[in-house]
Amino acid sequence: MAGVDYLADERNKAQFDVDAMKIVWAGSRHAFEVSDRISKLVANDPAFAKDERTMMPRKELFKNTLRKAAYAWKKINELRLSEEEASKLRFYVDEPAFTDLHWGMFVPFIKGQGTDEQQQKWLSLAYKMQIIGCYAQTELGHGSNVQGLETTATFDPQTDEFVIHSPTLTSSKWWPGGLGKVSTHAVVFARLITDGKEYGVHGFIVQLRSLEDHQPLPGVTVGDIGMKFGNGAYNTMDNGVLRFDHVRIPRDHMLMRFSQVTRDGKYKQSDVPRQLVYGTMVYVRQTIVQDASSALSRAVCIATRYSAVRRQFGSQNGGPETQVIDYKTQQSRLFPLLASAYAFRFAGEWLKWLYTDVTQRLQANDFSTLPEAHACTAGLKSLTTSATADAIEECRKLCGGHGYLCTSGLPELFAVYVPACTYEGDNIVMLLQVARFLMKTVSQLAFGKQLTGTIAYMGRLEHLMECRCSVQKAEDWLNPSAVLEVFEARAARMSVSGAQRLSNFTNPEEGFAELSADLVEAAVAHCQLIVVSKFIEKLQQDIPGQGVKEQLKALCGIYYLYLLHKHQGDFLATSCITPKQASLANDLLRTLYSQVRPNAVALVDAFNYTDHYLGSILGCYDGNVYAKLYDAAWKDPLNESVVPDGYQEFIRPLLKRQLGNAKL
Amino acid sequence: MAGVDYLADERNKAQFDVDAMKIVWAGSRHAFEVSDRISKLVANDPAFAKDERTMMPRKELFKNTLRKAAYAWKKINELRLSEEEASKLRFYVDEPAFTDLHWGMFVPFIKGQGTDEQQQKWLSLAYKMQIIGCYAQTELGHGSNVQGLETTATFDPQTDEFVIHSPTLTSSKWWPGGLGKVSTHAVVFARLITDGKEYGVHGFIVQLRSLEDHQPLPGVTVGDIGMKFGNGAYNTMDNGVLRFDHVRIPRDHMLMRFSQVTRDGKYKQSDVPRQLVYGTMVYVRQTIVQDASSALSRAVCIATRYSAVRRQFGSQNGGPETQVIDYKTQQSRLFPLLASAYAFRFAGEWLKWLYTDVTQRLQANDFSTLPEAHACTAGLKSLTTSATADAIEECRKLCGGHGYLCTSGLPELFAVYVPACTYEGDNIVMLLQVARFLMKTVSQLAFGKQLTGTIAYMGRLEHLMECRCSVQKAEDWLNPSAVLEVFEARAARMSVSGAQRLSNFTNPEEGFAELSADLVEAAVAHCQLIVVSKFIEKLQQDIPGQGVKEQLKALCGIYYLYLLHKHQGDFLATSCITPKQASLANDLLRTLYSQVRPNAVALVDAFNYTDHYLGSILGCYDGNVYAKLYDAAWKDPLNESVVPDGYQEFIRPLLKRQLGNAKL
Ligand SMILES: Cc1cc2nc3c(=O)[nH]c(=O)nc-3n(C[C@H](O)[C@H](O)[C@H](O)COP(=O)(O)OP(=O)(O)OC[C@H]3O[C@@H](n4cnc5c(N)ncnc54)[C@H](O)[C@@H]3O)c2cc1C
Numbered sequence A, B: 001m002a003g004v005d006y007l008a009d010e011r012n013k014a015q016f017d018v019d020a021m022k023i024v025w026a027g028s029r030h031a032f033e034v035s036d037r038i039s040k041l042v043a044n045d046p047a048f049a050k051d052e053r054t055m056m057p058r059k060e061l062f063k064n065t066l067r068k069a070a071y072a073w074k075k076i077n078e079l080r081l082s083e084e085e086a087s088k089l090r091f092y093v094d095e096p097a098f099t100d101l102h103w104g105m106f107v108p109f110i111k112g113q114g115t116d117e118q119q120q121k122w123l124s125l126a127y128k129m130q131i132i133g134c135y136a137q138t139e140l141g142h143g144s145n146v147q148g149l150e151t152t153a154t155f156d157p158q159t160d161e162f163v164i165h166s167p168t169l170t171s172s173k174w175w176p177g178g179l180g181k182v183s184t185h186a187v188v189f190a191r192l193i194t195d196g197k198e199y200g201v202h203g204f205i206v207q208l209r210s211l212e213d214h215q216p217l218p219g220v221t222v223g224d225i226g227m228k229f230g231n232g233a234y235n236t237m238d239n240g241v242l243r244f245d246h247v248r249i250p251r252d253h254m255l256m257r258f259s260q261v262t263r264d265g266k267y268k269q270s271d272v273p274r275q276l277v278y279g280t281m282v283y284v285r286q287t288i289v290q291d292a293s294s295a296l297s298r299a300v301c302i303a304t305r306y307s308a309v310r311r312q313f314g315s316q317n318g319g320p321e322t323q324v325i326d327y328k329t330q331q332s333r334l335f336p337l338l339a340s341a342y343a344f345r346f347a348g349e350w351l352k353w354l355y356t357d358v359t360q361r362l363q364a365n366d367f368s369t370l371p372e373a374h375a376c377t378a379g380l381k382s383l384t385t386s387a388t389a390d391a392i393e394e395c396r397k398l399c400g401g402h403g404y405l406c407t408s409g410l411p412e413l414f415a416v417y418v419p420a421c422t423y424e425g426d427n428i429v430m431l432l433q434v435a436r437f438l439m440k441t442v443s444q445l446a447f448g449k450q451l452t453g454t455i456a457y458m459g460r461l462e463h464l465m466e467c468r469c470s471v472q473k474a475e476d477w478l479n480p481s482a483v484l485e486v487f488e489a490r491a492a493r494m495s496v497s498g499a500q501r502l503s504n505f506t507n508p509e510e511g512f513a514e515l516s517a518d519l520v521e522a523a524v525a526h527c528q529l530i531v532v533s534k535f536i537e538k539l540q541q542d543i544p545g546q547g548v549k550e551q552l553k554a555l556c557g558i559y560y561l562y563l564l565h566k567h568q569g570d571f572l573a574t575s576c577i578t579p580k581q582a583s584l585a586n587d588l589l590r591t592l593y594s595q596v597r598p599n600a601v602a603l604v605d606a607f608n609y610t611d612h613y614l615g616s617i618l619g620c621y622d623g624n625v626y627a628k629l630y631d632a633a634w635k636d637p638l639n640e641s642v643v644p645d646g647y648q649e650f651i652r653p654l655l656k657r658q659l660g661n662a663k664l
């Protein structure tokens, strides 16, 4: 039944202009057009097919990724794609590869930490991919605590070289993507030692492999660290292990923008302010929040379409059964995730703005907003990645048994996504940083420090400690300022209560350690407030398109009411709301679910994902799920023969009771 | 450094008799001894090695499973293992295989639904594995709603046969384990049609493959449904697809214990009470709860040992860094899961007793406890599997980056475990059944019906609606009867509030549908109460062993206080506790974490898992994590050559800017 749209009924129900929503989702008409064009280019090119990825053994999988990466680079050059287009192309190819680290970490890091000459030298090679680089920070024994890294870089004034060395087993570099099999170069983090003194961890550019035959250079031991979670997924990436046996590099391979070692081995700080480093960090974390909304929206798109196709129970007089999307339990699990996808999208958009703002300030030597920006990006990184990882798995469960098949796309999406909770800062470590920032903010309130940005609400602490929520009937929960105040009050009261309990400890560090689990909850409350407030701010903008703003309002309401219900304990314990108000919020939530229901499929259509990018039979655009599942099954290698390999040796002797003599 | 125990310090800290705890965990000295002996037998036999499972392509993986299954069966016969020992052996082999369905579903189902003659005929073949059977219920289009299955079994009086047929694509059987490549027979569920009338879904024994050459019989189309979540994991199982094209089976292949079709095509109910079916269901769900505690304890064992090995931050004067298990955030995520493992273990033990009790009553024609037993097993199935799935992933995250490696064992454990949330009753569908039972119970309270078992507390409704929690200081939360009352009050009040709101609807079915998401929360409250009360009851028994009971008390406290904190919103909204009491509970929780901390490693040692069964480098008994991780990395197929396959075709031309002519 090719050509039939099984979801046409659903699409006809939509009460808003889907094309206009597509622009809102993409961020601008321009962004939409680029995305649309590039995603179709990728989808229509058989060289980028990925249907068999989850069935491939590791070596074949990896070789195939090498092919795609080379092919993509060829395309980028042939079509003379802009930087924006090229990065979209890599995005829609949708396969982790060494190029991610080359473009996403190696290049930005040299930009951020290299001197002008260093940038000129290395970036011109890197931009043409005449060298391939990775980012080698983490070690077998050290991750979160970067200051604990053990690799050493000892300056030898005799030869004007650094000697890079791995003194222990635990100092082996471990995890860097692209390192295992591909990278020719790495930014290596090591403790700088010169003149018999140690100066902490610094970055060095180290060549790892010959540019002629790709053999590791003398003293370099390098390999892949082995299989990771899931089929396909991150196994296309060669996360690597690396050991140095007294490897020598020229002195000027140390990245010297912020500090230098002179010819005679003196360590010197440069006059470039170190705070500039944070710019890169805000940039990287901003992209992580964007990625969260992409991954989440993909999962939600699959689960929503399939929930409209899937029917179970409720048949009356032999008619069709109920679409599972009509069950309130299904809605109460799915629609908050749909709303979260939009919420994270707008939070990401705002972070992009924040990055520009921070960069401009840094250039003007204004560091005043840095601590707030830093806390805020760390917190949103943690919040959005944790929520997205959980949401993907929930979407998989929402698809019942069929969600467990690789052809549903959800297992691979989960497996490839979850490390975002760990890399670029373990999510709990991130929240502890936010908590520290909050405690510091509270403790300084007395000094009348001016608070800006996402922490400005603390300036109204007196009011927030006392205010009473005015909600009297369910619809009152539609009032954005009432909602904001409740979220602000909760966050403020949790922080203050944490600070008060901290003050009972004579040693504040001990107190922080003892109360850390509670303080992390205050940090979460603060971060949720940020996402809610950015969603509400978005709705205060002019948003064109028939019915578009109404839908976004409903989604915004679902997002904050869902949080309010999920964290009811916080809101009640801090007396921000009453049990009655909590119950009214829940009533409104159900109404909003009903409002979103007829628009659900159109709301995921607005993501404008191709079937190629989605990579899911359950989520396919036309909803022709069953025929496609059935056809796909027969492609499994196990179906190459009707009688399986192993029948003669293991099944037949068992059935015939002849195992006694069998060689097993 | 073979032979060094890196966790010796931790083991020395333990304040209780670990050997005595092992007996408590196993359930009895006998159970411990069998487990201990069989797990070592498996661990020491290289034929059962599983280190390379996650690296194997599907066909190789599957063939290897066939080998292990045959080998295991040979061992079972050679060593003349008892049924208990044989099933332990399959458990410790730790690899999903067709034998699970043969022994776990096919055999029990024939036992439950076959007549005496049918049992004699089929079981004697099945017990010797001269036939291999599976359980074919689910279809491509129908899972949860068994009554919606489409496969037909039409009686043909001319030949005294049933004609089994798949009338539509969606009627294809889909999912049955062991079906795809191995089973020779299946119990097939189909709509029985005779005399032009339909009599609903019944079970039939259908031969699928020739016993001579394993070819599918005429009219049978059968194959594997393809890759599932994860590497290794459930891909060792041949979940299958099956279609019938008018396949004929003798009339007596219908399982006729409860109903029959006579020679002349008349449908007749037998006088065996249908309720007996529920016995099997209680049995199967009871094993699922046991499995939950096994999977959870495994994950917790890995995360606990690794958290004691892993150090991060906090080094003072060049000394070692802090073990991450000493961070309160780590404890507050890990120790509740450790406590849950014990809680589920005892809940499982109690369910075993419940099964015996129900069986005895059924034999005496006493069906009075069935609804309660049914709701309770459905609820505990849902509660324990959902919590376990989430917990495994949390344990993976607790291991930071290294948890993402397959050698950590956690990715595969997660992937192989999660379908337990879906099979044997989707967890939400299960909770909806519990909710229905609760609403019915409340509505019948007025009629003074005697309430027994896990619902007995509802008999004290008047008191529970009014009681006030007496806790005044943190330690008051150690009082079991205060705790029980609070959990009972919360569950009762949530049910009553649901029932009250239901009564506002004129159509109760519509009301139930509309409020279902809230009612599911009441069901969860009821199920948590059951687990808490069974843990508390366990502690009222005599438990030998120095310090053992003290540890269990601490774990029990952690379990209920953790629930109390997590669901604070419920407790506060129903006014079961005050914010002050909630905060005191949290204080006690932290104290209990400190109490458990020195015993943590010993508490997971008490599970008595071999390194083979655990299958995790991070969780290995001796804690020698880093050397083992490093060595294991080099075994990845990608490390067979230093320069990767694909270098000449894809990397070199890219570096040399020669992609123009390259064939990609
Ligand atoms: C897929 C993937 C790709 C990666 N790519 C790269 C790469 O390209 N380059 C690179 O250099 N690295 C890379 N990494 C490594 C990554 O950056 C680290 O894994 C990450 O920083 C987490 O550190 P860890 O593994 O040491 O975790 P750990 O810090 O050891 O975490 C273990 C546990 O300890 C807890 N913990 C740690 N410190 C504290 C504290 N102070 N207080 C409370 N709790 C604490 C954590 O919350 C966690 O529960 C990658 C990792 C993965 C999984």
Ligand SMILES: Cc1cc2nc3c(=O)[nH]c(=O)nc-3n(C[C@H](O)[C@H](O)[C@H](O)COP(=O)(O)OP(=O)(O)OC[C@H]3O[C@@H](n4cnc5c(N)ncnc54)[C@H](O)[C@@H]3O)c2cc1C
Pocket: A310, A312, A313, A324, A327, A329, A330, A397, A398, A399, A400, A401, A402, A404, B101, B135, B136, B137, B138, B142, B143, B144, B145, B174, B175, B176, B177, B234, B239, B419, B422, B423, B424, B425, B426, B427, B428, B429, B432
């Ligand atoms: C690994 C694995 C092994 C299996 N082995 C076997 C086997 O050996 N033999 C066999 O016969 N089957 C087997 N199954 C199938 C399994 O029993 C079904 O997948 C399971 O019963 C769930 O049904 P479903 O897939 O139809 O989910 P669905 O019912 O389609 O679930 C989809 C969504 O709808 C929701 N939903 C459904 N009904 C309702 C309702 N009334 N109210 C509210 N929400 C609802 C669910 O909560 C879920 O979110 C297996 C499945 C798996 C994953």
